[in-house]
Amino acid sequence: MGKKFNPIQFEENDGLPLMDVGIWAQKKYKLVGKYCDIFTSSMKGKWNLIYMDLFCGPGFVKIRDTGQIMRNAGLISMSVPKAFDHYILNDYSPRNMEAMEARVQRLHPSVSVQYSCKDANTCIEEILTSRPRFSNNRGTLTFCFLDPFSLNLDFETMKVLAREKVDILVLHALKMDGQRNREIYMQENHERLARFTGNPNWREKFLAGNYPMHRFCKFLADEFDVNMKKLGYLTEAMKEPISISTGHIIYYLAFYSKHPLGTQFFGKVQRGSNDQLQMF
Numbered sequence: 001m002g003k004k005f006n007p008i009q010f011e012e013n014d015g016l017p018l019m020d021v022g023i024w025a026q027k028k029y030k031l032v033g034k035y036c037d038i039f040t041s042s043m044k045g046k047w048n049l050i051y052m053d054l055f056c057g058p059g060f061v062k063i064r065d066t067g068q069i070m071r072n073a074g075l076i077s078m079s080v081p082k083a084f085d086h087y088i089l090n091d092y093s094p095r096n097m098e099a100m101e102a103r104v105q106r107l108h109p110s111v112s113v114q115y116s117c118k119d120a121n122t123c124i125e126e127i128l129t130s131r132p133r134f135s136n137n138r139g140t141l142t143f144c145f146l147d148p149f150s151l152n153l154d155f156e157t158m159k160v161l162a163r164e165k166v167d168i169l170v171l172h173a174l175k176m177d178g179q180r181n182r183e184i185y186m187q188e189n190h191e192r193l194a195r196f197t198g199n200p201n202w203r204e205k206f207l208a209g210n211y212p213m214h215r216f217c218k219f220l221a222d223e224f225d226v227n228m229k230k231l232g233y234l235t236e237a238m239k240e241p242i243s244i245s246t247g248h249i250i251y252y253l254a255f256y257s258k259h260p261l262g263t264q265f266f267g268k269v270q271r272g273s274n275d276q277l278q279m280f
């Protein structure tokens with residue numbers, strides 16, 4: 001891992017749209033950025049490397065508490081010392097995609113990048129079909145970052161990604177969405193968690209009683225992991241909690257790889273991450 005790479009990169013306001021985040025988002029950016037760094041510095045030249053971000057946002061965020069402006073994950077991934085060979089950026093908001101595209105063109109005009117502005121739950125086949133083919137004999141490795149606001153993430157997307165060599169870092173909004181909306185999701189006609197876990201019978205399984213009600217989030221995380229394992233991903237899945245200043249966990253970043261090297265890399269990144277937040 002390039003020791004000098006700092007994923008926390010402050011920027012001047014360029015007048016384009018910003019996304020407001022809490023200061024705790026810095027931990028997310030550190031994990032993503034450091035994983036990109038270790039991944040590309042170890043694999044560049046041996047494999048064709050792709051960064052994929054299906055919920056990429058506008059490129060810059062504004063930290064609510066301090067007013068500071070920072071790069072988000074997509075732009076951090078472009079600033080690692082050894083860049084990926086190709087980038088795939090998607091967000092269903094045209095406003096965010098326009099801002100992201102303008103920032104990439106200004107800050108990283110020479111990277112190979114494809115943009116799309118679609119619902120991440122329906123576009124993965126199309127994105128994979130339209131990505132460029134490399135004309136060398138190397139295989140292709142992809143690092144996919146999935147960063148939704150909620151559990152509105154279809155497990156079908158994991159199934160498509162799992163056909164290829166893809167390491168996945170996914171934000172599981174278990175507390176922000178799962179816990180908060182448990183009563184709503186328990187209602188029979190609500191489909192979101194069947195789509196998220198990949199198990200249409202999750203409700204019966206939960207009510208069968210192996211998990212007490214207060215372990216609802218743990219149940220959802222385990223369900224997701226069981227189905228990732230069926231796709232060939234190694235478990236125990238590695239999870240990094242992200243907490244707000246009161247210490248309450250609001251979401252988890254869960255990492256999945258089919259190769260022990262992937263888990264080894266993420267383990268290093270986790271050990272190197274700490275909650276110290278950069279104020280200036």
Ligand SMILES: C[S@@+](CC[C@H](N)C(=O)[O-])C[C@H]1O[C@@H](n2cnc3c(N)ncnc32)[C@H](O)[C@@H]1O
Nearest residue numbers: 055056057072073091092093118119120147149
């Ligand atoms: C948490 S933000 C992502 C932030 C960004 N990844 C970062 O590094 O800060 C979630 C983004 O996903 C987009 N989004 C939400 N649901 C989506 C969906 N179903 N398909 C595509 N984009 C979606 C939103 O417009 C928003 O920009």
